[in-house]
Amino acid sequence: MAIITLNNRATNRSDTASAGQVFTATSATAADFQAGGGGKVLQLVNGLTTTTVTHVSDGGQVNTGLTATITPTASNSKIMVFISQSNKVERGAVQLAYSLRLFRGSTEVEKWSEVCAEDVENADRFYGSNHCYNFLDTPNSTSQLVYKTTGQIGSSGGGRTVRFQDSSAPSTMTLMEIGA
Secondary structure, eight states, X not given: OEEEEEOSOOOSOOOOOOTTEEEEEXXXXXXXXXXXXXXXXXXXXXXXXXXXXXXXXXXXXXXXXXXXXXXXXXXXOEEEEEXXXXXXXXXXXXXXXXXXXXXETTEEEEEEEEEEOOOTTOTXXXXXXXXXXXXXXXXXXXXXXXXXXXXXXXXXXXXXXXXXXXXXXXEEEXXXXXXX
């Protein structure tokens, strides 16, 4: 096997190794092998809660207790938000519709809607689940950002209830700062 040593810092060479040849670079630094441009993950933050929050069908929003905080290092960074929200719904009627909302500070940045239809085999009408959501935010800020979720029942009457983190089931939020 022939080993060919490149004694320069040219990283955009068009040379190709023949079968059995290996190229090495004796003067290369770690920076020569880093990806150029944006798209790098600059930081990662996780939030977790296991505190049960019960919400009954009163039409208002309730804070689910799930939150995470990040301070972007650059104003042109994007924040990728991954949410795994556990819940258990009790439907006193045929179905329950509710929404989960994502806030950055006091600003709503996204809303997801869920509908839990009747389960004829489940007489007590309980339905537990863990829903996953994601959202790419462009906050244009280097200030501290607090993200949180809220829930709201869209159906009314019939004893509808949503329990976030029921029986201490965990909900998580992961924030990734992505460089521009």
